[in-house]
Amino acid sequence: MEDKYGLIGAPIAHSLSPAMHNFWFEEYGISGDYRLYPVEKCDLVQAVSRIKEARVKGFNVTFPHKTAILSLLDEVDEAAEVIGAVNTVVQTGGRLIGYNTDGIGFLKGLQRNFPSFINKRPSILVIGAGGAARSVALTLARAMGARVDICNRTCSKAVALSAACGAYSDSDALKFDQAERQLDRYQVVINTTSIGLNPDADHSVIHLNRALPGTLFADLIYSPRRTAFLREAERLGHPVMNGLSMLVYQGALAFQKWTGVFPETVKMENHLIKMYLMS
Ligand SMILES: NC(=O)c1ccc[n+]([C@@H]2O[C@H](COP(=O)([O-])OP(=O)(O)OC[C@H]3O[C@@H](n4cnc5c(N)ncnc54)[C@H](OP(=O)(O)O)[C@@H]3O)[C@@H](O)[C@H]2O)c1
Missing domain, CATH: 3.40.50.10860 (Leucine Dehydrogenase, chain A, domain 1)
Known part of the structure; x- marks a missing residue:
């Protein structure tokens, strides 16, 4: 059997x-x-x-x-x-x-698709503070020791996850508008929220216009293959990676x-x- x-x-x-x-x-x-x-x-x-x-x-x-x-x-x-x-x-x-295996799964995908980002120990912004965000943010903080900031709709959850990441790397908790204003500080920005799934399919989680050229935008969602967040990043000329x-x-x-x-x-x-x- x-x-x-x-x-x-x-x-x-x-x-x-x-x-x-x-x-x-x-x-x-x-x-x-x-x-x-x-x-x-x-x-x-x-x-x-x-x-x-x-x-x-x-x-x-x-x-x-x-x-x-x-x-x-x-x-x-x-x-x-x-x-x-x-x-x-x-x-x-x-x-x-x-x-x-969720967080390591994300890290391995990043290593395979964008190895040069890993070697540069990028500063990372994680948007969201739910279960998937915890796996990804803590794995990246532990594995790379690079800055991992967290922004989330519910501030208390961003503060708690940032404090946990703080045991392994620099980390601040931010509000959405703060994160948008200082987007030029990050080389990797990851959407871990469910915004981008239906019925939020046409809504990008934050505005991306402050990002520096070459910033990598990743989304944990893989269906649709390009969320509004990734479509906007691609329109602005940034490299992107979905959750597949x-x-x-x-x-x-x-x-x-x-x-x-x-x-x-x-x-x-x-x-x-x-x-x-x-x-
Ligand atoms: N690719 C993969 O293998 C993989 C694996 C796991 C998960 N995922 C995807 O990751 C996403 C999150 O999953 P999860 O397990 O972390 O879910 P979760 O624990 O329920 O967390 C959801 C997150 O989204 C935020 N959020 C939801 N609706 C929002 C809205 N309208 N405005 C602002 N923020 C909002 C929540 O903020 P609050 O804290 O303020 O509620 C929270 O940070 C899902 O899309 C899931 O499909 C993908």
């Missing part, structure tokens, strides 16, 4: 993870079947005990369980503990071990934790664009 893998969360019907992992299982001749397991907020405890009993070998965790699951695991990796969220779980010897590399690398890192194989990522990005993200 094939080993069981999956994704828990709600809503998850739109997820590309089954397509990605089942493609890799086939490609590498590894026994595995990755399925969606919709789990509502109130059903998490029961779902985790069912997963243990069913000997599911590994699973991903998404909204709304990334933080709540920490207390239900037998062990949590140090980086996931610092981030305060888990997106990947490995079951081994009846123990559940939690990891967070992050999606594929966070998945590849999870696949490696489960199987020991780090799968090919460029072919996967092209496969997902062709099969699912043409619009």
Whole structure:
């Protein structure tokens, strides 16, 4: 029988993870079947005990369980503990071990697409302070030691994330208008908010006209492939990166934790664009 893998969360019907992992299982001749397991907020405890009993070998965790699951695991990796969220779980010897591959997934995408930015230890502005922002900002602060400033609609969350980043790098919390005024201080600007998804598809999260030439603009959203934020950055002549590399690398890192194989990522990005993200 094939080993069981999956994704828990709600809503998850739109997820590309089954397509990605089942493609890799086939490609590498590894026994595995990755399925969606919709789990509502109130059903998490029961779902985790069912997963243990069913000997599911590994699973991903998404909204709304990334933080709540920490207390239900037998062990949590140090980086996931610092981030305060888990997106990947490995079951081994009846123990559940939690990891967070989101932030490293973003960093690996940046390294592959724009290696010269990494070498220059850029000053970074992260827009947003939700779960994805925590993974990305803390990973970049820890890995690069460069300035990582945070701006967010809810100021208290920007202050808290900036304080956490401050353990590894310089970091300030800013309001949106402050960030817009001092945009020329950053070499990389990352939108981690959900602005850019429908119904906010035509709304860019901040004004970009103060940015210096060559500033890289990244968005964690990959569908649409170009949010209004990235379209505006491209119109002004800046390099841009959407969230597809992050999606594929966070998945590849999870696949490696489960199987020991780090799968090919460029072919996967092209496969997902062709099969699912043409619009
Ligand atoms: N590419 C990938 O692999 C990947 C992985 C994970 C997430 N993502 C994407 O990242 C985005 C955020 O996910 P998340 O898990 O971090 O969500 P989350 O925890 O709910 O955080 C949402 C963030 O967006 C901000 N926000 C939402 N609506 C806003 C509005 N109208 N005006 C200003 N700010 C607003 C929130 O600000 P407040 O704090 O003020 O509410 C918060 O900072 C989503 O689009 C998700 O699809 C992509």
